[in-house]
Amino acid sequence: MSQLSMEFGGVCAPPASPAQVRTRGQVYAADVTDADGDRVAVEFRAYWDTGDGQGNVVRWAPGLSTFNASGSGFSMTLPSGLPRDGHVQWEARSYDGAEYSPWSSTAPQERCEFVYNTSVPPTPSVTSSEYPASNPADPADPWHDGVGRYGSFTFASTDTDVVRYRYRFASGDQVGDSHDVLTSGGAPRTVRLVPDQRGDNRLYVRAVDSAGNSSAERSYVFRVGAGTPERAVWDLDEEAGTASVQGEGAPWTAALTGDAHAGAEGVLGSALRLGGESGYARTSNSVVDTSESFSVSLWARLPESGVTGTGTAISQAGNHASGFDLSVDPATGGWSFGLAASDARDAAVTRAQQDSAARVGEWTHVAGVVDASADEVLLYVDGRRVGAAPFDHETWEARGATALGARLSGRSQNEDQFFEGDLDEAQFHDYGLTADQVAGLADQRPVTTGGRPASVIWSFEESADATRISGRAQTVEATASDGVTLGAEGEHGPSARFDGATGVVAASQPVVDTAGSFAVSAWVNLPSDKADRTMVVAAQTADDGSGFALVHAPGGQGWTMRGRAAGGTVIEASQSPCPSSTPNCVAAGLGTWTHVVGVHDLDAEGLRVYVNGELAGSAPFTGAVSSTGRFTLGAVERQGDGQTDHLSGRIDDVRLFDRVATAYEVRRLAIRNSEVAGRWMFESTESGVTPDDSVRANPLILGGDASIGPGWIDYNALVLDGVDDHAFTDTIPVDTSDSFTVGVWAQAAEVASEGMTLVSGPGANNSAFRLRFEPDPEREGHGQWEAVLPAADAAGTTEVRVANSQFLDVRDWNHIVLSYDAPRRQARLYVNGHLQQLPCDDPGTDPCGRSWADGVMTYEAAGSLEVGRTGVGGSWGEHWAGSIDDLWLFQGALNDQQVAWLASSFFGTPTEVPPGA
Incomplete structure (x- = not known):
């Protein structure tokens, strides 16, 4: 039912609350898949009662649709003759050429129902120029x-x-x-x-x-x-001792069509060769905002024989018109750069024109610049300004594809003016280049100061048989000061460690336009005893201060996105997790890797800050200014003050976007890598050890009279007598101060009278975690599973206990999972794949019991992994009496879906991170 909807009735409505429909329209089936990937068709049918005595029977059965690829959407127009003010039910099923699926109404699903009611207002129309309505019947x-x-x-x-x-x-x-x-x-x-x-x-x-x-x-x-992909990514994976740090843009791909081929000889390396008949390269995204200032440039070589018709080197489509084009036309002279007045097929075009013929057989540098502040269109050839034209119309944003080698003039792939010759080093800038900057490009010198790097550059270095070409934003070179140590342990490979006094990674130029929408994302690890002062993760300097700064602020503000408006006003969107009196409270999440994102949303007129994938603070913000200073990591530059607010800690995987980063994207960016740190299946033992099936190959050593006996997963399990039997590793394979997960199957041999421990991670004074069972003296075989986590390895430290009693009997096989999410400071205890929440008698109060806890701190256990007992300093207790099977350890916190998968996998389960991350 969730895949079904109506054009004029919305999502599939059940018979208990039918949709009210005035207009027939279409019914839809979305994302129709076949398990084998076969092509599929869909059959719709509808029921209603006409009063002829047959009752509610099938009255409309139009048969199968055409076949489309698995994953396609399907639609069918409802018939005329629907009963006025009558109830209509409909359903659908799929067919792969051999077998039909069940009908969508198969229990526990229901038929979709609507009332064909003409007494309500008509359904409104919806239109959008940027996002036209989809047409599922169109294969393209x-x-x-x-x-x-x-x-x-x-x-x-x-x-x-x-x-x-x-x-x-x-x-x-x-x-x-x-x-x-x-x-x-x-x-x-x-x-x-x-x-x-x-x-x-x-x-x-x-x-x-x-x-x-x-x-x-x-x-x-x-x-x-x-x-659009990231403007720049600093993975900070450089080796220790490296002074230069590179920020690289994510790939922009463009598909090659017709007689377009890479691999030709270029002005730098290889070039794109175009036959002038049908070939060009086409992106899936628009590259520049044509409603603002922008620049396009490239190297071009026309055939020695010349050209006979207009050829467009670069264009960008709107819905009906081409937003701009950089073209050569032998009939009117040479090169020209045109900007359309509106998104109409017959729109006027303002054109800067070369007044002499274009050179043939030689590489020529050509650039077009739109200066919105001066209302001027400019054309440069070989670094010299050769044409200019004023425009007094309102600019508009062409949101269609960008083409290299043809003019695109609409969303429906209308292309003409195919270019004949070679193209190389096509560059796009999201602002108007100055005459000196264009001259520098003509001398093959990229813009590295005084302006932002190119949004994307296509260098056409692919081989001649390539079907797609890939461009990237211009690489940003940044210098690491002496206070930065590269090669430190990071969240994604190595990271950069900043000393909090002089450490900074500084580019020579700005990277993002702070007057527009943008986002900055980073993984950061600050010390748990962080000084109560501002520490900067990333910033970009404006004339009167930082254009933006993503910081950890003092006084309990925590993670904060700062923006500076015209006049110097600073606006802050802050997390504010702690009171000002205790700025390093547990909720601040210090001492572990934290994912932080700052967003400036121009359309919503606001700043937002996200912490570990969740919105943590927002603030209204207008009047943002474009900052012209350089981009920095680990400190901010201020006029008169130099570099200040140095960060003490580590930074990893910094990403800059030239647009809003959406909530869904932020959640995905915040997903932490999980890895299998150990898996003991207890299928065999040799010389007193049982092997670890993970790549770490860290075996468990059997102690006492521990043995292998009949089990639950696959065949065998570890059998312990509850007196002195146990198993242990030489070293614990996870960092328990960071996110980790432990999961195990357990079956008690008898009704326990005292607590028993399944798994623990001893330290000097405490176990960093204990996974145990506490019996209920009033209910035989029952009680609760517990996870016990102390904040530190010190005597008398406060412990957090998380309990789950949602099971039948401890003498049955039960699956127990502890998942600790360090950035969120949350511990979750699952039993048989489920969390537990107990209601209170008073519905207005918090839950009386639940199997998760927030504000949990842990420490790194330095000892062994103990199975079947707990203790420290050689004093052991709470021995497990019964069987233990399929013990897993993960570095990283598994989520609900992954835990459920683990609890439902019984035979031949591969030793890998469960699906659903």
Whole structure:
């Protein structure tokens, strides 16, 4: 049912609450898959009662749709003759050419139901130029960029009694809250929304009249491509002693078509050769914002024989027109750079024109610049300004694909003016280059000072048989000071350690436009005893201070995104996890790796800060200015003060985006890598040890009379007598001060009268964790499983206990998992794949019992891993009496889905991280 929806009725509604539909429209089946990847078709049918005595029977059965690839969407138009004000039920099933699936209404599912009701307001229309409606019947239904980029959606109604529109936005698996937009007489209203995830996005809209009657829900489906890639990524994986640190952009791919081939001789390395008949390279995203200042440049070589028609080297499409084009036209002279006045097929074009013929047979550097502040279009050839034209129209944003080697003039892939010749080193800048900067590019010198690096460069270094070419943002060279130690242990490979006094990684230029939307992401590890002062992760300097700074602030503010507006006003979006009197409280999450993201959202007029994937603070923010100073890590530069607010700690995997990073993307960026640190299956023993099936090969040594006997997973298990039997490793294979997971199957041999321990990690004075069973003297075989975690390895340290009593009998096989998430300071205890929450008698109070706890601190155990007992200093107790099977250790916190998978896997389970990360 979750895959079914109606064009004019919204998501599939059950018979208990049918949709109200005024217009027939189409029914949809989304993401129809076949397990074998075969092509699939869909069959729809509908039931209603016409009063002919046959009752509610099938009245519409149009047969199978055409076959499409597995994962496609399908649609069918409902028939005429639907019963007025009558109930209609419908369902669907798929067919792979050999077998049918069950009908979508197969229990416990139900048929979708709607009432064909003409007394409600008509369903409103929805239109968007950036995100046109999807057409599932079109095999070439295009994707539109993209995640993190806002679009305008306009609602309108033909009913003059409509006073508001109610909408909700579903991006991927996230369905947003309902919002109302007031109107009068059904007049159009526009909202700005940003897609959160790639794929089919849905906007559900109703019209509401003055009496409160609501229309059927319009389901507006549009396809969203991946967002523009990162402007720069500093993985900080350089070796110790390295002075230069590189920030590299993520790949921008473009597909080659027709007679376009890479591998030709270029002005630098290889070039793209274009035959002038059908070939070009096409991106899936627009590269530059044509409503603002921007620049495009490249090296071009025309055939020695010349060209006979207009050839476009670079263009970017709108819905109907080409937003701009950099072209050569022998009929009117040489090179020209044109900017369209609007997104209309017959739009006027402002064109800067070369007044002499273009050179042939030689490499020529050509650049087009739009200076929005001066309302001017400029053309440069070989570093010299050869043409200029004023424009006095309002610019617009062409959001279609960018082409190298043809003119694109619409979303429907209308292409013409194919370029004949060779192209190399195509560069795009998101601002207007100066005459000196263009001259530098013509001398093959990249922009490294005085402006931001190129948003993307295509160098065409692929081989002649390549089908796609890949560009990247210009590499940003940054220098690490003496106070920075590279090669330190990081969250993703090595990291950079900053000394808190002089350490800084500084680029020679700004990287992001702080006046527009942008995001910065980083993994940071600050000391648990951090000094109560500002420490900077990343910043970019403005004329009167930092244009932005992502910091850890003093006084309990915690992680903070700072922005500076015109006039020097500083706005802060802060996490604020602690009171000012105790800024290093447990909730601050210090002493471990933390993922932090700062976002400036120009459309929403706000700053946001995310911590470990969750929104932690926000603040309204307008009037942002473009900062022209250089980008820094680990400190900020201020005029007159030099570098200040140095960070003490480690930084890893820094990412900059030229757009909003969405909540879904932030959650994905915050996912921590998990790895199998040990798995003991207890299938065999040799010379008193049982092997570790993980790559670490850390065997368990059997102590006492511990033996291998009949088990639960696969065949055998570890059998312990509850007196002195146990097993242990030489060293514990996980860092228990960081995120870790321990999971094990256990069966008690008898009814316990005292507590027994399954697994522990001893230190000098405490066990860093204990996974144990505490019996209930009032209920034979029952009690509760417990995870015990002390904050430090010191006598008298406070312990956190997390309990779960959701099981039948300790003498049965039970699966026990402790998952500790260090950045969130959360411990979760699962029994048989489930967490537990017990309700209170008073529904207004917090849960009376639950198997997770927040604010948990742990320490790193330095001893062994102990199985079947606990203790420190040679004093052991709580020996387990019974069997233990399939013991897993992970470095990293498993989530609910992964734990459930582990608890339901019994035979031949591979030793790898469970799916669902």
